[in-house]
Amino acid sequence: MEQILKERLQQVMDASVAKGETPGCLLLVIKDGEEQVYLESGYADIEAKTPVSRDHIFRLYSMSKPITAAAMMILVERGIVDLADPVSKYLPGFRNQIVRRADGHTEKPEHEVLLEDLMNMTSGLTYGGTNETGRLTDALFEEVIRGIEEGNGGTISTVEFANRLGKIPLLYQPGQSWSYGTSADVVGAVIEVASGMRFGDFLRKEIFEPLGMKDTDFWVPAEKQNRLTKVYDCKEGQPPVRYLDHNLGIQNDMAHRPAYEAGGAGLASTIDDYAKFAQMLLNGGTYNGVQILRPATAKFMGSHTLSAAQQAGFDSWIGLEGFSYGNLMRVLVDPTRAVTLGSRGEFGWDGWLGCYMEVVPEKNMTFLMMTQKKDAGTYTLSRKIRNIIFSE
Template sequence: MAEFTPDVDPAAVGLDARRLSRIDAHLRRYLDEGKLAGCQVMVSRHGKVAHLSSLGLADLETGRPVETDTLWRIYSMTKPVTSVAAMMLWEEGAFELTDPVSRWLPEFAAPRVYVGGPAAKPVTVPATEPIRVWHLLTHTAGLTYGFHKVHVTDELHRLKGFEVGVPPGLDLAGCVRAWAEIPLSFQPGAEWNYSVATDVLGRLVEVVSGQSLDTFFAERIFKPLGMTDTAFWCPEDKHGRLAALYAAAPSARRPVRMDTVGEAFKRPPTWLSGGGGLVSSTRDYTRFTWMLLNGGELDGARLLSPRTLDYMTVNHLPGGADLATFGRPLFAETRFDGVGFGLGFAVVLDPVAYRTLSSVGEYQWGGMASTAFWVDPVEQLSVVFMTQLMPSSAYPLRSQLRQLVYQALVD
């Protein structure tokens, strides 16, 4: 792998080098205060890396530093990859966005919707319309996550063994069958709720393509884009590059190591999570963002057409609503005010309501271990941030990083 380093003078792409240095100074305070072990940030414009910094330690206990080739668990930053995979199949005519998913996943043939009662005896009614492909892509299917812990259907997921992980031994097909037995949180299309929808979408990719999700990703996305270090697990010869996983501990002097969770990524998983299963590098995910920014193509490899990508990155919520008005006030990897949702991405609708420097049409997502990325077509800008701290809501890293990147734009 070629060395991944800045390859352009920041001034040549409208960025002020002195102002970019504020990014590192700010992040070092997090390291000095014991809030983060280490992190990496990449800022590129017009397809050129203008700023790349590797700060702190990938492993506090051994003193191993963050390097340019450090590997990171990207969790929900897997979701845009799965959404791209689905839309590649859509471009081939494999399905329509309005198709009921039960055509390929018959377990969803007759979903029921929770309307009342405790978890021990939920009251349900039939869904008034089928779960469709676009419901999965937009998180409007009525599905949920067990870790939300605010709704009875969240509890029903936990009772079946679905919280952060899944019951031992289940593969993706088994997970989807189990989720289909749990009542939906609301009627399909009625609300937005961050959920296992993208994992169900990953299973749809498998059934429609006839390939396992890891094979489809490897052959159709990672190989064409030159993403040589991205996979559903970290093989033994790369264990020395995988950053340790930590939990935020505000009352302690440094974050707490989470090997019980983190070490799981060092072996093949029983299930392939299209919603949160990938390990990647900053270099690899940067190439993924460049493909997006370049209208679906990179270095001669075209995954999507520009029109498809434009369609994916506009707001698909009914009536042009933002997440604050159409979504449930639960955890998600973005703020809700001024942000809509497309087909696999959060999309900025109103930077003023968002309360953060950004552009209308910027799209993005993040991961449970505080990783994040965004793509700004207006500024021809992409940013990738990697660290390994759970939960991602522990510190306002994402909004602060936006401030620090946009204040460095001077053209």
């Protein structure tokens, strides 16, 4: 990458930190298998004046989802599960579901929620909200958090959580629309049941250990706690404030292995660990001579997208114009509609605290940004970084 672009990337990162918009961030760009850019700015711990560095551990939140999707596809290519399977085959809580229509009436599903619906977020599950589905989902998360606050990782397991989600009315008929929510958490529970292993153990055996992702897990043990980045609430014109609450059932300090291993939000990782996973997807399922997915499976992960009816639901997401969605990731299908520069066929996802990953097959490139900013997702800094990278 040209030196002037590297300097611009550093400048926008430093400016974001100086404005209090971002507490600290890392950026890593790998192209043609070679590291092109590594930059850092700001702090992992503002109060202690600890600069953010390459070995710091970040809570991924929704950037956990692509890893969960890859784990499901491992089972698919081995013939253990079928994406057309009903979820109730693995989780009895999904039997005899009901759909709560917008007019308040209930009806039976025209077909059961399928694994495919989970992978595409077309299940009718959601995160919180003011409707009945959202309120009951919020209440379940609060119950998980109460268990966390009692100590030792909580009491509601991954499978119990998913089975209880199955008892909550769906927002719409399965497969007929799109809504962001708890589908990936249910995928994690399905993997646990289908594999006969705890979800976290399956990820460790099938993905983390083979790829050498030694700092990626659902918790951060005592000997690594000093490397866990602090979380901040950053509001324009105000100094960042430490955020200490638990969100979506994830323990903020990650000090204990959780009973509920959240496939949608629960993992923590370093920038180098996650880069290995991203490179594996770019390389057609293989990294450093280790095959995690077969080439056709890896290609499917980054190319499967929504139907026209489902896309209408996704199109309500401001800022993701031009993208579609599939296998728990965004996929750029029309760069002419996007609000940033981009590359057709690029795919990835981000997290609630601002971690961001993109795989760009056209450019043989991956890039990652890591930060811990409350309510971030894809935000101003992410978009500025995208524009600079794609301007080359």
